[in-house]
Amino acid sequence: MIVVTGASGQLGRLVIDALLQTLPAAEIVAAVRNPEKVADLAALGVVVRAADYSQPETLAAAxxxxxxxxxxxxxxxxxxxxxxxxxxxxxxxAGVGLLAYTSILHAAESPLPLALEHQQTEQALAESSVPYVLLRNGWYTENYTASVPVALEHGMVFGCAGEGRIASAARADYAAAAAAVLTSTAPQAGKVYELAGDDAYTLTALAAEIAGQTGKAIVYQNMPEADYAAALMGAGLPDYIATLLAESDTGASKGGLFDDSKTLSQLIGRPTTPLAEMVKIALAV
Known part of the structure; x- marks a missing residue:
């Protein structure tokens, strides 16, 4: 039996979709805060259990x-x-045989402030007796293609990543990797997967891709981190999200979102989803 925590979230749902390709629904558990949100999964035969990270008693049952x-x-x-x-x-x-954790790319040396809690979690895993595997996920391409409407409105992609190279991948790519590890017959305990997209790009290249697909003049506007965070807040994002995104862009400028090992595509047995395809999907929404 495989339990997927946070199963009502975007990544969790995709992982369960991937698992359902090879496993009977009854062998998959969707662990969620609100079971009503995954009624559709229950209808497919997936086992649904209430689980809240902040309520240990629910985790024991899940x-x-x-x-x-x-x-x-x-x-x-x-x-x-x-x-x-x-x-x-x-x-x-519970005596779980393997715990897979979605960490962050190159967690140990990542320049992103977001990495701290991942580093702490990895250390806690190392100090526990639970066999574990680390899925160090890079950035989701959706984090950037979500800004396509803004780019079209203003003729600009905004950010503070400079010319940092970003090896992002689609959320579905990372979900496929998690499913591959969870269903693998090979031993996984102790492994560390640095997962990122096959092809890195800069935000200048992202702007050019949007321009190329729309025929509109789109350029990249690099900003100081504080100004970018303020702009995101002005656009209505919560302060902590705006700060997180701006800090992550700065981390990208220092190489924090780059990896060229192609571990992700090797793990899922296919190329990762290209930036051009993700921009095309964003434009179709």
Whole structure:
């Protein structure tokens, strides 16, 4: 039995979709805060269990009988580490055979402030008795293609990544990797996967791709980090999200979102989704 935590989220749902390609629904557990949000999965035969990272008693029940658990990192930045500790403790008590954790690309040396709680979680895993595998996910391409409407409106892609190279991949690519690891017959405990897109690009290249597909003049406007964060807040993003995105762009300028190992495409057995395809999808919405 494989338990997927955070299963109602965008990544979690994609992981379950991928698992359903090779496993019976009854062998998959969707662990979620609100079971009503995954009624569609329950209708497919997926086992649904209530689980809240901040409520250890729910985790104990959710992990009962679990052979493997996918810990999708919490979305609550600043609260992630204690929440992840709860999951690790519950997995240890349940005798889980393998815990897969979605960390961040090159976590140990990442220049992104976002990496801190991932580093803490990786250390907690190392100190636990739970067999684990690290899925160090790079950036989602959707993080950038979400700005396509703004780029079309203003004729600019805004950011503070300079000419940093970004080896992002589609969320579905990372989901396929998680499913591949969870269903692999080869031993996975102790492995560390640095997962990123096959082809890196700069935000200048992203602007050029949008321009090429729309025929409109789109350029990249590089900004100081504080100005970019302020612009994101002005656009209506919550302060912590705006700060996170701006800090991550700065991290990208220092190489924090680059990797050329092609580990992700090797793991999923196909090329990662190209930037051009992701821009095309964003323009069709």
């Amino acid at each position: 992990f009962e009988g679990a052979d493997k658990v996918l810990l999708i990192s919490s979305s609550e930045v600043g609260q992630r580490f204690p929440q992840h500790q709860n999951v690790i403790a519950a997995a240890q008590t």
